[in-house]
Amino acid sequence: MYKNKTIKTVVNKLDNIDTQFRFFEMEVIAGEPNLVVEHVASWHESDCRFTFDFSRVYWNSRLHTEHDRIVQSLQPGEVLADVFAGVGPFAIPAAKKGCSVLANDLNPASYEYLCQNIKDNDVCRQRLVHYQHPLDLCRRFQNKAFDKPFPAYTGPKLSKTAQRKLGKQAKRGNVAEEPSPRKESSPRKAIDHFVMNLPDTAIQFLDAFRGAISTRAMQEAYAKMPMIHCHCFTRELEPDHAEKDIRQVCSSVLTLDVAADWLQRVEEKLGSPLEDEVTIRKVRSVAPGKEMYFIRCDSDNSLATTALNTVRTAVSPPESELKRWRRIFDANSKVVHGERFVNAIAPAGDLSKISKAQFAILFKVADTSKRGFVSWEDFTVFETLLKRPDADYWMAFQFFDVDNSGYIDFDEFKNVMSENIGTDAIPFDFDCDWVKLYLGKKNGTHVLGCKFSPHNEFTQLMKGLQGERLRQAFKYLDADQDGFIRAEEFKRIILEIAGHKLSDAVIDRLPTLCTLSPGQRISYSEVVAFHNVIREMDMVERIIREATAKSKDGRIDQSDFIDYASSSSRYSLFTPMEASIIFHFAGRGNGAQRLALIDFAQLLDPRWVAPHDAVKEKKAPAASALSAAAHSAYSFVQGGFAGAFGATIVYPIDLARGFILDTRSTVVGQVLYKNSIDCARKILLNEGFLGFYRGLGPQLISYNSLTTNGISKKGVAPEKAIKLTVNDLIRTRAMDPETGRIEIGWELIAGGSAGGCQVVQGEAAKAEGAVPRGAIHIIRQLGLLGLYRGASACLLRDIPFSAIYFPAYGHLKSDIFKEGYNGKQLSFLETLGAAGIAQCILTLTDVTLCSGMPAAYLTTPADREEGFRALFKGGPARVLRSSPQFAFTLLAYEQLKKLLPYPWDEKPRRMETALTSRPDEISKIRARNALKILLDVHGDFGRRAAASGDKLSLMTPKLYSRKE
Ligand SMILES: C[S@@+](CC[C@H](N)C(=O)[O-])C[C@H]1O[C@@H](n2cnc3c(N)ncnc32)[C@H](O)[C@@H]1O
Known part of the structure; x- marks a missing residue:
């Protein structure tokens, strides 16, 4: 101060700049306690005058080179948006140069001094429009410039000093090109440059450009995309690392979902690398380990465009929807x-x-x-x-x-x-x-x-x-302030706040809430509890779905609900009062009963309507028996087709096996086929592809022998049809219509009966086809039971087999693949998987236990020698053949039922809500x-x-x- 008389005040910086408005605390250590700075017009700061209170706004004299550099790069007539303008060190020189400027700063003090500096520098309001806004400004600026364009540019209004300076700079060669003013006769609607000098966080604001140039008209106005000048900090000292770091931050800001490969995606989208469009340059070292950098995004492929492209990419709804x-x-x-x-x-x-x-x-x-x-x-x-x-x-x-x-x-x-x-x-x-x-x-x-x-x-x-x-x-x-309201008043509140979330049935019954407490009136606690239930409806639904799915009988009561709610979350989500409200509205007035998922539909689904009374009425027994018979016939036909399909899939394997065994038995000492592959090759060579399906038709529908060794001679279609239909019929009868559950005993009976009926039908048909004088002849000779001579072995095998198979398949679907859980429908592969796994397990079990083979095998000396392995002889072959056959049969049956359901079937009552929407x-x-x-x-x-x-x-x- 003694040496430099222009210095009036000396301050000591007390803190780092870490406030939002970027000024810092300071103490006056010498001179006048006046912190208002008057920066006279000089070559510093492009000949502009700045006044500001240093203790309330951001100012840094060391940035003047950066200010100058950016202002130099602007051309008169261009439109600049300074998003974090401070007191105007970019905005005012730019306006003086002939640019039109939109300037913004959120700090009221900066804004105040910005206004003063605009006045002091004679940059008319027409040219420099100022705002005091938070985020989202980039986009708003674009809309503002578009809706209220700057008038057509008529030429530079440079002060004499500025003109002299520009001339000198041009002579010294400091300016790459003499700025040629933009000559346009139309109003300027598009912004040419955005300056974003808030290095701490500016990058975070980049996504405000996303989708900014959205309308067609705007896209036309933006023939050239704006250039974005953005400052930022990085802790990386090495330029290469710094650049990588900054790019990474940019990409993560601009990416909608967390996608680390954003740059790559944008590059793919643009069909060119971004390297040339984005320039990253060091401005200065701010402090040890803190570098200030500058990012510039130029030309047509600028960030604004890429941001727009990113939006389009990120939207990516399914193709059909997009179309x-x-x-x-x-x-x-x-x-x-x-x-x-x-x-x-x-x-x-x-x-x-x-x-x-x-x-x-x-x-x-x-x-x-x-x-x-x-x-x-x-x-x-x-x-x-x-x-x-x-x-x-x-x-x-x-x-x-x-x-x-x-x-x-x-x-x-x-x-x-x-x-x-x-x-x-x-x-x-x-x-x-x-x-x-x-x-x-x-x-x-x-x-x-x-x-x-x-x-x-x-x-x-x-x-x-x-x-x-x-x-x-x-x-x-509650006019009398006694803490209660009447039932209709409660209804009025709920209708206003949450009427759209409740079904008409629940709305009608709202007044009944008063029956939960004595006095027929409703307390504030009840209103709040009811409101909480509605507010947390999705959570209520999740708990109910999961708890009923886990419950043995598919039903839950209030205490199950509370238990499940508290075990599935850290803190108990629902109070006993809330649980009793849920059960009050889901149950038919009796809150204590056990309820199935479907009972809650009226509470959880606002579109719920009571099933029509007529449907509820029991049908006359004759009508229902007739309809059950028609339904079974329909299922039988579907089962037949499904069985034929399954058999067709594995038929070539059967055929090859049959050929191998036939030739072994008929041509002594001569082996026609070395193995199955050799057999398949020869069939293909000799008979072509259709050769694999020779004799398929009869096998599907009758018992006429195809081969002489007794393999695959059954009428597969009727056999499978019987099996599937019987199982279905008994399961449907035994099923609880509300929970869709069947007791395990019934599951076994359904499966076992299916297996039994298959044997009965099979033996009868075999007699019909295999015995020269037919089944009638056998019945005449041996009586009805004669038909089933020798069937007991089959029954012993097929009944337990099916009794286990069908429930296993059902449980694999529901317990492993979670069918029906939150409305889940199994995919083709999942259904095939369930059927296949069930069949594998059962075929192996069948081989070892049900067929009686082990005992027989182990009696031979060779098997005794072979020991335990003999139990599984032939198992893999059977697995390879039967598993796919029945799996495909079941799959086809289920798909047929799904695609062509029985037209007069009563629709199962299902609960569709937002959680299960397609x-x-x-x-x-x-x-x-x-x-x-x-x-x-x-x-x-x-x-x-x-x-x-x-x-x-x-x-x-x-x-x-x-x-x-
Ligand atoms: C680093 S200063 C830069 C000021 C001026 N551009 C300069 O170079 O001197 C950042 C400015 O951004 C302003 N600012 C901070 N957060 C803002 C926000 N959310 N919206 C608008 N301005 C903000 C601060 O008040 C501060 O004046």
Whole structure:
């Protein structure tokens, strides 16, 4: 200070810069305690004058080279958006140079000095527009420039000094090229450069570019993509490592899902490497181990384009769905208006509870440019938003943020709420403490929105809002303040808050909640408990599904529910009162009974309707016997086809085996076929492919011998048909219609009977086909039992075999492959796997135990020598042949039943909810889920606003009508 008289104040920096607004604490150690700096116009800072309070804003003189470098690279007439402008060291020189500038800073002090510096430097408002916004600005800037373009550029307005300086620099060769002003006669709608100098976090904001240039008109305006100048820090000292580190951060920011291969994907998409488009350069070493870098993304393949491409890639709905959407867009001159959009995104089945008008809320969000239509690009961005795990909150945020400011203040909150819940609803007191806690007491100065995730605070407000509304509603209706409300009042509250989540049956029975406690009135605890049940409905459903699946009889009672709930989560999720409410509404008034999953459908599925009484009525016995017989005949035919299919698959193996055995037995000392493969080769050579199926027809339907050795001579189709039909018939009869469960005893009986009937039919048919004078002759000679001579051995084998096989197959499907669990349907391979495994196990068991072979074998000296292995003789061969045969038979049978069900069959009562919805509806389900948070506030949210305007007027009626 003694030497340099211009120095007025000396400060000591007390802390690192780690505040959001990038200034630091300091103490004055000499001179005047005045921290307002006046930076006179000099070659420093491009001849501009800056005034600022050093203790309240960010300023760093060492950055002047960087400021200068970027300003030099701009051309007069270009449009610059300075996202983190501070007091204007980029924005003001750029404006002076002839650029049009949009500048922003969230720090009110920076904003204040920015305004002053604009004035002091005579950069008119026309040229430098300033804002004070949080995140999302990149996109907003683009919309602003597009909607309110800068006037056509007419030429540079440089000060004399600036002109002199430019001339000197050009002479010295400091400027690569004399900046040639852009000559355009039309207004400037597109931004040419974004400067993002907030090195600590700027990279995190890059994803704000995602989908920014969404409409066709905007894409036309952006013939050249903006250049993004972004600063960042890295701890890597080696330039190579630093670059790698920065690229990695960029890619993870811009990637929607966690995909480490983002760069690669974008490169693939673009068909060229990104190397040339993204420049990474060191600016300076800020501190030991802290390097400041600069990222520049140029030209057409800039980050903005790649971000847009990433959105498209990330959306990637299934091909068919994408095609469907494309068709909708193509059929509507590339854009979709409100009603069509709603029709396309709303799941049809939900419209009874959530109206179209309510889905129009989403149109308002999808129509980002507020033109009254959604373009293909808007749509892809919208679908991406829907995929966010917090899509419901995000949609709610966009809906409340009426002025698109990126934050929500008290007035916005109040207006949107009041407009949507209407005057006839139970009033909500916006002056309450709860609202003040979230939105501040002092005239709404506290806004909801922050730099990283603008809607974070808002999500908490929305989450709590339903509870607060419930509290206020109860207080309002409990006029005498005795802690109880009447049953109709309770119904009114629930209808307003959660009517859309409940089935009509439950809504009708809401007043019965008062029967749970004495006095026929409803306490606050009950209201809260009921509300919690509705709020946690998905969890309730999960617990019920899992607990009933694990229960032996497929039913649970209240204590099972509570037990399962507490064992499947760290802390008990539901109270006994909540459990009794669940059982009260699921049971038919008797909360103590054991209930099956289907009983809960009326509570869990809002579209549930009571099964028609006529269906419930028992059919007349004669009618039901006739229909059972018709059903069995139908199953028999299907079983026949399935059996034929299974046999056809393994027929070539049988044929080859038959040939080998035939020739061994007939041509003494001569071996025609060395082994099965040799046999197959020879059949193919001699008879062609069809040779493998010689004699198939008779084998499928009758017992006429194909070979002389007795192998495969049965009528497979009727045999399998009988077996499958009998098993099915008994199982259906024994099944509990509500739980779909069969007791194990019945499973064994069904399987065993199937095996028994197969033998009976087989022996009768064998007699018919094999004995020259037929079955009638045998019956005449030996009586009816004569037919079954020798059948006892078969019965001893086939009855236990089938008795074990069918239940094993059923349990493999349900217990191992989880069929029916949360609505799961088994794939083809899973069903085949279950059938195959069951058959393998059983065939091996059959070989060793059921056929009586072991005893016989082990009696021969050779087998005794061979010992235990003799038990399994022939096993693998049988496994190889029979396992696939019956597995394919079963598979074919099940597929036939699925594809061609018995037309007059009573549909099994199934519970379909959001948890079990089909994947091809997934985008519609997402659309519905995205409304969740808004509808939680009020079940009619959106309906009222629509009713007050026309059609889908939720999406700003003026714009809609303009388009119409
Ligand atoms: C490193 S300073 C750069 C200022 C100026 N560009 C310069 O070079 O001197 C970053 C600026 O970003 C502002 N800022 C921080 N977070 C912001 C946000 N979320 N939105 C807008 N501005 C923000 C700070 O107030 C600060 O002025």
